[in-house]
Amino acid sequence: MTTIGQSRIAADDEDISVEELRLAARNHGMPLEALRYDVTPAGLHYLLIHYDIPDTADWSLDVLGRKWTLDELRALPAVTEQVTLECAGNGRAKLHPRPVSQPWLDEAVGCAAWTGTPLAPLLADLPPDAVDVVFTGLDHGLDRGVEQDYQRALPVAEALRPDVLLAYEMNGQPLLPQHGAPLRLVVPGWYGMTHVKWLGSITALDRPFDGFQQAVAYRITHEPDDEGTPVTRMLPKALMAPPGFPDFMTRQRFVDAGRVVLTGRAWSGHAPVAKVEVELDGTWVEAELGPAGDRYAWRRWECAWDATPGEHVLRVRATDADGLTQPLDQPWNRQGMANNTAQRVPVTVRP
Numbered sequence: 001m002t003t004i005g006q007s008r009i010a011a012d013d014e015d016i017s018v019e020e021l022r023l024a025a026r027n028h029g030m031p032l033e034a035l036r037y038d039v040t041p042a043g044l045h046y047l048l049i050h051y052d053i054p055d056t057a058d059w060s061l062d063v064l065g066r067k068w069t070l071d072e073l074r075a076l077p078a079v080t081e082q083v084t085l086e087c088a089g090n091g092r093a094k095l096h097p098r099p100v101s102q103p104w105l106d107e108a109v110g111c112a113a114w115t116g117t118p119l120a121p122l123l124a125d126l127p128p129d130a131v132d133v134v135f136t137g138l139d140h141g142l143d144r145g146v147e148q149d150y151q152r153a154l155p156v157a158e159a160l161r162p163d164v165l166l167a168y169e170m171n172g173q174p175l176l177p178q179h180g181a182p183l184r185l186v187v188p189g190w191y192g193m194t195h196v197k198w199l200g201s202i203t204a205l206d207r208p209f210d211g212f213q214q215a216v217a218y219r220i221t222h223e224p225d226d227e228g229t230p231v232t233r234m235l236p237k238a239l240m241a242p243p244g245f246p247d248f249m250t251r252q253r254f255v256d257a258g259r260v261v262l263t264g265r266a267w268s269g270h271a272p273v274a275k276v277e278v279e280l281d282g283t284w285v286e287a288e289l290g291p292a293g294d295r296y297a298w299r300r301w302e303c304a305w306d307a308t309p310g311e312h313v314l315r316v317r318a319t320d321a322d323g324l325t326q327p328l329d330q331p332w333n334r335q336g337m338a339n340n341t342a343q344r345v346p347v348t349v350r351p
């Protein structure tokens with residue numbers, strides 16, 4: 001029997017460890033200035049790889065027992081969708097106390113144009129008693145003592161959504177190895193862990209999937225043995241492209257006094273973005289939204305600020321059409337999942 005280890009919480013005064021640094025160096029974020037692009041260039045898109053990028057030389061996809069080559073999948077109807085991906089652990093390293101894992105601040109996000117074929121038609125032979133559809137990646141490793149292939153599942157109704165894709169291109173180019181080549185799942189609206197890379201097989205289960213990444217990781221829990229609730233769709237979030245210019249070491253921002261146009265992006269996996277507000281010197285001001293693009297693509301916002309000399313802390317928050325909004329104080333959980341506390345941006349204004 002395997003004993004599943006607990007995720008660890010850092011002590012109050014514990015700094016980021018070499019282990020966390022090693023993860024952060026492998027799994028890079030999107031530089032926040034890249035919020036300026038509608039479509040994130042592939043090399044600027046964030047990256048999260050739990051184990052190693054697998055060798056996919058002899059790749060084929062097994063769907064409910066039938067094998068597909070990439071050429072066969074490419075011959076099926078193709079769709080391109082701009083979809084925002086955000087890691088469920090984004091914001092983890094800003095929590096107190098800090099859940100020890102990939103130590104993201106704000107940058108685990110990107111919005112690429114994914115091209116692939118809709119999954120639903122390939123699931124025509126799904127058994128009538130199917131409950132979950134399981135997606136297995138070709139990467140393999142250990143997590144908290146459990147050896148596993150990377151696997152995630154979707155309830156049948158989500159798997160059959162017409163916008164769920166088997167994607168083989170990102171921004172018009174074949175997938176890069178780090179983004180799941182030759183084929184990955186794209187489930188618009190869901191947090192990053194759902195979009196299984198290096199997809200090797202798709203199977204059906206007549207009961208809920210209880211694999212590690214479903215039943216243990218990616219849950220909102222508060223106590224060590226708490227079963228918790230699953231992490232699913234992305235909560236609303238707005239991020240600001242850092243204004244002005246930075247200091248190298250601290251990344252502190254500097255702008256000149258006067259009119260500063262603040263811009264950024266906002267998204268929600270639950271409902272379209274309805275409103276973005278920016279806190280300017282203690283007052284929340286509604287930002288202007290850019291054109292609505294694809295349903296699950298992030299949306300541009302902008303807001304003018306009359307910057308006066310001194311130290312300022314700006315904040316930004318999004319609200320979606322379901323009325324979900326971003327908290328101002330952190331809602332903590334053990335694994336540091338789905339932290340959508342409003343971003344704070346300290347800015348020094350020069351006379």
Ligand SMILES: Nc1nc2c(c(=O)[nH]1)N[C@H]1C(S)=C(S)[C@@H](COP(=O)(O)O)O[C@H]1N2
Pocket residue numbers: 045046047048049050051085086087088136137138139150178179180191192193194195196197198199
């Ligand atoms: N097979 C496999 N798929 C995976 C992962 C992984 O480690 N293995 N990481 C997941 C997580 S946690 C995230 S946030 C996204 C990141 O996708 P990206 O690296 O293309 O940005 O991929 C998901 N798909």
Ligand SMILES: [Mo]
Pocket residue numbers: 048086087088089192193
């Ligand atoms: Mo993730």
